[in-house]
Amino acid sequence: MPEEVLFKSERSQSRSEIATLLRTVADNLDAGESITLRAGGEEVTMDPPASPTFEVKAEREGPVDGPGELSVEFELEWDEDGGDGDSGSLEIE
Structure with a gap:
C-alpha cells in the first residue's frame, strides 16, 4: 500500500x-x-478513534561497530473507516 x-x-x-x-x-x-x-x-x-493502535519503537541507525543515531518513535494508527486497533500491554517509565 x-x-x-x-x-x-x-x-x-x-x-x-x-x-x-x-x-x-x-x-x-x-x-x-x-x-x-x-x-x-x-x-x-x-x-483518532477511541482505541487506535499505539506503536513505540526504539532504534539505533548507523554502523554496527561505531556511533550511530538513536531514536524513540511514538505512532498512533487506525483505519480510515473508523475501525479500532488491537490493544496490548505497554509500560513507559
Missing part, C-alpha cells in the same frame, strides 16, 4: 518544548478531541 505524507515537521527542540507538545497530544486524546498539527503554512487535523 503506498504511503502519502499528510504532514511532516522535523527540527531540534528542547526536551521541555517536546514534553509540552506531547502533553497537548495526551490531553487531546484523553478528552476525546481531535489533534491538529501545524507548522508554517501546513496544517492537518486528525481524529
Whole structure:
C-alpha cells in the first residue's frame, strides 16, 4: 500500500518544548478531541478513534561497530473507516 505524507515537521527542540507538545497530544486524546498539527503554512487535523493502535519503537541507525543515531518513535494508527486497533500491554517509565 503506498504511503502519502499528510504532514511532516522535523527540527531540534528542547526536551521541555517536546514534553509540552506531547502533553497537548495526551490531553487531546484523553478528552476525546481531535489533534491538529501545524507548522508554517501546513496544517492537518486528525481524529483518532477511541482505541487506535499505539506503536513505540526504539532504534539505533548507523554502523554496527561505531556511533550511530538513536531514536524513540511514538505512532498512533487506525483505519480510515473508523475501525479500532488491537490493544496490548505497554509500560513507559
